[in-house]
Amino acid sequence: AQSVTQPDIHITVSEGASLELRCNYSYGATPYLFWYVQSPGQGLQLLLKYFSGDTLVQGIKGFEAEFKRSQSSFNLRKPSVHWSDAAEYFCAVEDEKLTFGTGTRLTIIP
């Protein structure tokens, strides 16, 4: 069965600093991978997805992620965070249904 691990429960970053959120997956074949963001009391918004092709994918709000098959990773990055990026971030792998990681809470400090 597929699984997703997000090793960092909580990350604090200064506004304007770069960000990397880690995601490792376990899946037998080429995975369909997603990053979603959840603001407090809100649903999930898709940031980006990887299905195939170019391993560096661009998403909304200036986010990008890189698929590395050798490391079973799909880390999310942003060069310069904004205070509005504070939220919960979920990595997910799809196999007819989504299997989510436990999320990383991002706090932004001025």
Next chain:
Amino acid sequence: GEEVAQTPKHLVRGEGQKAKLYCAPIKGHSYVFWYQQVLKNEFKFLISFQNENVFDETGMPKERFSAKCLPNSPCSLEIQATKLEDSAVYFCASSQSWEGNIQYFGAGTRLSVL
């Protein structure tokens, strides 16, 4: 519609009461998924539908949970005789296909069982 619509936003039930949640998928989407988010972070897949047919129900607790997607009606998730541990946010998502497609999520229904 252009977004997944879930109602109500918040539902409060006493233990043992019935709870019914509704989801209207995006128009043109054939697949509907229900997920349960507990402890704020853990998502659990419950059930999926292809149109009105159950596609995958491996995550559904058999005893008290049921779900339907009937033509020309919102999909529904019903919990009979709610328990304290059913308190969670229930999310509905829809997609055009079952694999390799984006699932679009509703804002969720927060169920509080007292």
